Amino acid sequence: MTDDSMSQAILVVGGGMSGLSAALEAAEAGFKVVLVEKNPYLGGRVAQLHQYFPKLCPPYCGLEINFRRIRSNPRIEYYTLAEVTSVTGQPGDFTVAVKQNPRFVNEKCTGCGKCSEAVTATISNPFNYGLSQIKAAYLAHELAMPQRFVIDPSIAGTEDGQKAFQACPYGAVDLGDKGQDLTFKVSAVVWATGWTPYDPTKIEYYNYDKSPNIITNVMMERLAAPFGPTQGAIQRPGDGQAPKNVAFIQCAGSRDENNLPFCSSICCLASLKQSTYIRSQLPESKVTIYFIDIRAMDRNEDFYTKVKADEGVSFVKSKIALITPTDGGNLILEGENTTTGERFKAEHDLVVLATGMQPNTALNKIPYDVAYDDYGFVLGNQAIIGAGTVRRPSEVVTCVQDGTSAALKAISAARR
Amino acid sequence: MDYQQDFAKEVYEKVDSGAEIKVCMQCGVCASTCPLREKMKYSPRKLWTLIRAGRRQEVLNCPDIMLCTSCYTCKVRCPRGIPVIDVMHGLAHYALEKGITPREETKKFGEAFWDSIYETGRVDEATVPIKYCLKDGMIAGLKKSLSMLDIGMALMKAKRLTPKLFIPPNFFIPGSHKIKGLKDLQKMLDKAKAMGARKEG
Numbered sequence: 001m002t003d004d005s006m007s008q009a010i011l012v013v014g015g016g017m018s019g020l021s022a023a024l025e026a027a028e029a030g031f032k033v034v035l036v037e038k039n040p041y042l043g044g045r046v047a048q049l050h051q052y053f054p055k056l057c058p059p060y061c062g063l064e065i066n067f068r069r070i071r072s073n074p075r076i077e078y079y080t081l082a083e084v085t086s087v088t089g090q091p092g093d094f095t096v097a098v099k100q101n102p103r104f105v106n107e108k109c110t111g112c113g114k115c116s117e118a119v120t121a122t123i124s125n126p127f128n129y130g131l132s133q134i135k136a137a138y139l140a141h142e143l144a145m146p147q148r149f150v151i152d153p154s155i156a157g158t159e160d161g162q163k164a165f166q167a168c169p170y171g172a173v174d175l176g177d178k179g180q181d182l183t184f185k186v187s188a189v190v191w192a193t194g195w196t197p198y199d200p201t202k203i204e205y206y207n208y209d210k211s212p213n214i215i216t217n218v219m220m221e222r223l224a225a226p227f228g229p230t231q232g233a234i235q236r237p238g239d240g241q242a243p244k245n246v247a248f249i250q251c252a253g254s255r256d257e258n259n260l261p262f263c264s265s266i267c268c269l270a271s272l273k274q275s276t277y278i279r280s281q282l283p284e285s286k287v288t289i290y291f292i293d294i295r296a297m298d299r300n301e302d303f304y305t306k307v308k309a310d311e312g313v314s315f316v317k318s319k320i321a322l323i324t325p326t327d328g329g330n331l332i333l334e335g336e337n338t339t340t341g342e343r344f345k346a347e348h349d350l351v352v353l354a355t356g357m358q359p360n361t362a363l364n365k366i367p368y369d370v371a372y373d374d375y376g377f378v379l380g381n382q383a384i385i386g387a388g389t390v391r392r393p394s395e396v397v398t399c400v401q402d403g404t405s406a407a408l409k410a411i412s413a414a415r416r
Numbered sequence: 417m418d419y420q421q422d423f424a425k426e427v428y429e430k431v432d433s434g435a436e437i438k439v440c441m442q443c444g445v446c447a448s449t450c451p452l453r454e455k456m457k458y459s460p461r462k463l464w465t466l467i468r469a470g471r472r473q474e475v476l477n478c479p480d481i482m483l484c485t486s487c488y489t490c491k492v493r494c495p496r497g498i499p500v501i502d503v504m505h506g507l508a509h510y511a512l513e514k515g516i517t518p519r520e521e522t523k524k525f526g527e528a529f530w531d532s533i534y535e536t537g538r539v540d541e542a543t544v545p546i547k548y549c550l551k552d553g554m555i556a557g558l559k560k561s562l563s564m565l566d567i568g569m570a571l572m573k574a575k576r577l578t579p580k581l582f583i584p585p586n587f588f589i590p591g592s593h594k595i596k597g598l599k600d601l602q603k604m605l606d607k608a609k610a611m612g613a614r615k616e617g
Contacts, residue, residue, distance in 0.1 A: 205449075205493065255441070256495035292443045321448030321493065336444030336459055343447055343459070 009034060010410045011096050011186040013084050016044020017396050018388025019192035020066045021403025026190075026410055027075040034184050035070075035078035036098055041144040042067065042078065044194055046396060048127060048218065050225040050232075053273040054303035059396070060143055067145045079182070080146065087189060087368040091383050091413045096184045102177035104151035104161070109172040111139060111147040118167035119160040123152050125229070128222045131237060132229035137164045142227045151175075188410035191366055191378060192387040192403065195357040198253045198260050206252065206353060211325035212238040214351045216252075217270050224277040234281050236350050238329045242282050243350035247333055248275065249320045250291040254356035262375055264356035264393040268295045271354045272307045279312050287313045288348070290320050290335065318344075323351060357393040361386075385409045423470040432506035437464045439496045446490040446500050456480045460490060460500045463507075481507040482519035524551045534605055537595030541577040 008031060012023040015037030027033040041047065042063075049059045070076050082100040089095050105115075115137040125134040127141050136152040137160075149172075155161045156175055165173040197218045200208040208214050213236045215223070226232040236243050248271040253259035268291070275287040294315070296304035307313055318335035325331055326347070333346045362376020371379045378386030387406035388399040420426075427434040440461065447459030458466070458480050466475050475481070484504040491499050511518050528547035532539050545564070550557040561568075571577040595601070 251443075251495075257497045258492070258495065292441065319443035319445045319495070321445045334448045336447035336461065338442055338444045338461065341459075341462055343453060 008032065008414045009184065009186040010188045010190065010407075010414055011036065011094070011184055012190045012192060014044065014192035014194055014388075014390075015039070015042040015078065015080070016192065016194045016388065016399075017046045018194070018390075018399040018403040018406070019044070019190070020063075020070075021400045022190045022192060022387050022406040022410065023076055023078075024066060024069050024073070025404045025407035027073050028069070029407070029411060031075065031411060031414060033076045034186065035076060036082045036084060037078065037080045038083050038193075039140065040080050040103060040148075040150045041140040041146070042070075042080065043145065045218070047141065047143070048129075048221060048225075050221045050228070050277065051273060052396060053269045054300055056273070056276065063145075064143075070145075081150075081179075082182075084367065087366070087384070092187045094186050094189055096186060096189060098182040098184065100180045100182060102153065102156070102179040103148070104153075104156050104173060104175055104177045105149045106172050106174050106177075107148070108170045109148040109168075110170055111149065112169070113139070113149070114167040114169060115149055115151070115164035115173055118163040119155060120163075121152075121155050121158070121160045123154065128229045129216070129219045131219055131222055136160060187414040188385065189368075189383075190385045190387050190406045190410050191361070191370075191390055192406070193360040193364070193390055195359055195389040195393070196363060198355040198358050200252060200353050200355050202259060203253045203256075203353075205321065206249070206323045207325060208353065211323075211329065211331060212236075213325075213329055213331060213349065214323060214353065216353050216355045217248075217267060217274065218355075220274045220277070220352050224274070224281070232281075234278055236329070241349075242285070243278070244282075244285050245348045246275075246278055246285060246287050246350045246352065247320075247331070247346070247348040248287065248289045248352045248354060249323075249333075250289065250294075250354045251319060252353035252355045254354075255292065260356045260358060260375070262356075262393070263295065265295065265297075266393060266395045267354035267356060269300050269303065269395070271352065272296065272304055274352065275307055275310075275313050279310055283312070285312070288316060288346070289313065290316050290318050290333070292317070292319050316344075357389055359390045359393075361390045385413070418471060418473045420470045420472045423472040423475070424468050426472075427467050427507070427510075431503070431510045433499055433502035434506055434510075436498050436503055437467065440464045440498060441496060443495060445493050445495065446498075449489045449493045451487060451489065452483055452485065455483060460504070475507065476511040476514065476516050477518055479519035479522075480504075481511065482522035484508075524548055527551070534602060536593050537598045537601050538593060541571060543593070 010026045010031050011034045012019045013036050015035055023033045023035045046059045052059055079100055081103055082098050084096055085099050086097040087094060116135045119135055119137045121136040122133040123136050124130045125132045136155040137149055139149050151164055161175050165175055197216055200216055222228040223230055223234050224232060250267060254264050271289055278285055278287055294304055316337055317339045318337050320333050320335045322334040323331050330347050330349050331351045336343045359376050361378050366384055368384055370382055370384050373379060377392055378390045385406045387403050442461055444461050447461055458478060463475060481504050484501055486501050488501055491501055517523050525548045528544050529539060532544050532547055549560040
């Protein structure tokens with residue numbers, strides 16, 4: 001590549017839905033794109049979902065189309081396990097330093113899985129939010145892009161690492177991998193590092209860490225997913241039993257000055273969607289959704305109406321004030337039903353906390369002079385272009401739109 | 417049923433911290449975090465609704481507004497950061513000022529507390545309850561004290577109440593238990609009271 005083509009290149013940070021959209025739209029418009037992803041796979045949090053609302057289709061369908069677009073587009077180069085360490089310069093002339101962490105597995109990997117069979121050490125599986133263990137030589141998930149195994153740094157220098165090395169028939173295991181430091185000169189930077197579910201241990205009266213049967217909404221997605229820790233069987237993590245009486249707690253930490261003061265806009269629909277997972281798989285089970293207001297906007301209101309028509313799903317207008325685990329592994333919820341004015345105690349066997357979206361830019365700032373709002377969301381019209389959930393809490397459709405919009409802004413900056 | 421359209425405005429403007437309740441979003445967390453939730457007829461959330469609805473008599477006569485023990489749990493938990501305690505005390509004060517006593521017992525106890533400070537410069541777990549019981553007269557006071565005997569014994573066991581204070585002359589001889597410089601303290605209290613009255617007026 002010549003300097004000229006690189007001077008119009010666009011760097012996209014984050015390989016989730018927003019980043020993929022921005023990268024693909026810019027590349028398909030003829031620009032050179034560098035895509036940097038922190039995880040060992042592309043697809044971000046969308047890859048961890050079971051179904052989309054409101055159509056209840058599997059997210060991997062759309063992700064695979066995007067992956068095919070990447071594979072067939074020579075203008076995109078992507079780096080997994082990579083993080084941006086510094087950004088200098090200004091629009092039209094940025095220099096970006098990227099640190100790629102070692103994968104210990106090179107491009108010769110065929111995905112055969114012999115290394116995984118050989119090692120004995122296990123790690124908590126981050127893809128399943130810790131709901132399961134995985135071998136320390138692993139494929140991030142069944143449909144991971146790229147289909148290349150990862151060896152956890154914790155075993156690289158151990159006997160287990162040697163076992164993986166010896167088991168590989170293709171010479172793909174490289175225990176001396178030190179990763180690499182890369183530098184890119186680009187004309188625009190799109191920041192799409194996404195979000196993190198709000199830490200439920202911060203809402204101490206929900207006692208999240210006191211019971212395995214209190215889970216978060218993202219964990220519920222994994223419990224229902226066919227490639228999830230239970231192969232799609234919805235079970236209580238505490239004892240593996242199918243739940244009979246599930247509670248969803250809306251605004252768990254959201255719209256709360258002590259936690260996340262804003263509305264994450266997606267949790268209502270996520271819980272409504274997850275109630276259909278439970279009701280369709282376990283028709284005998286009951287679902288109760290505790291809410292302050294149900295915020296189902298536009299066409300999503302139809303989905304709300306549909307769920308409300310199900311007699312197995314009840315809605316209680318109340319912000320739950322206390323969760324107490326019982327000895328039997330059940331949970332007692334206390335609150336005030338603000339429709340009837342009565343205080344109540346209700347027992348459930350599985351509680352799902354609808355925790356909100358915290359922008360990753362609130363947790364890890366962009367290494368550049370960027371303005372944020374009070375909650376850490378990236379403001380508009382800046383040298384670095386924010387995209388997706390670093391700009392505002394949003395569902396997947398909006399992220400695709402916002403990624404495309406970021407591509408347009410990046411193109412106009414590159415063209416200047 | 418009384419509805420006074422301007423009662424909400426009256427609370428926002430005249431009650432200490434009254435305007436804070438404007439941001440309430442009616443989630444109901446206060447109702448279930450209050451340690452006295454079983455004793456309350458209404459929850460704070462409900463009271464705010466009654467204020468907005470203009471139910472002046474019902475709110476100002478409600479014993480709940482004098483039940484608050486200032487534990488601050490509701491203020492800590494309130495997602496909108498409303499200082500529920502301050503509003504409760506503001507309402508209680510406002511009711512008293514308007515000649516309404518929402519909860520006779522709290523008023524008596526408050527007076528006993530004030531008197532104890534004013535007369536001796538101290539409060540302790542023995543003097544204040546005795547003063548409080550004697551508010552109803554000697555015989556009724558004795559009856560009341562006896563009815564609370566179990567609490568007193570429990571307090572003594574937990575070393576929260578020192579029995580020697582019951583023995584004469586410590587208690588019965590006036591002036592036996594006073595702080596140094598009581599006159600100066602009384603001057604301060606008088607001034608504080610006058611300032612409070614001026615503010616309310």
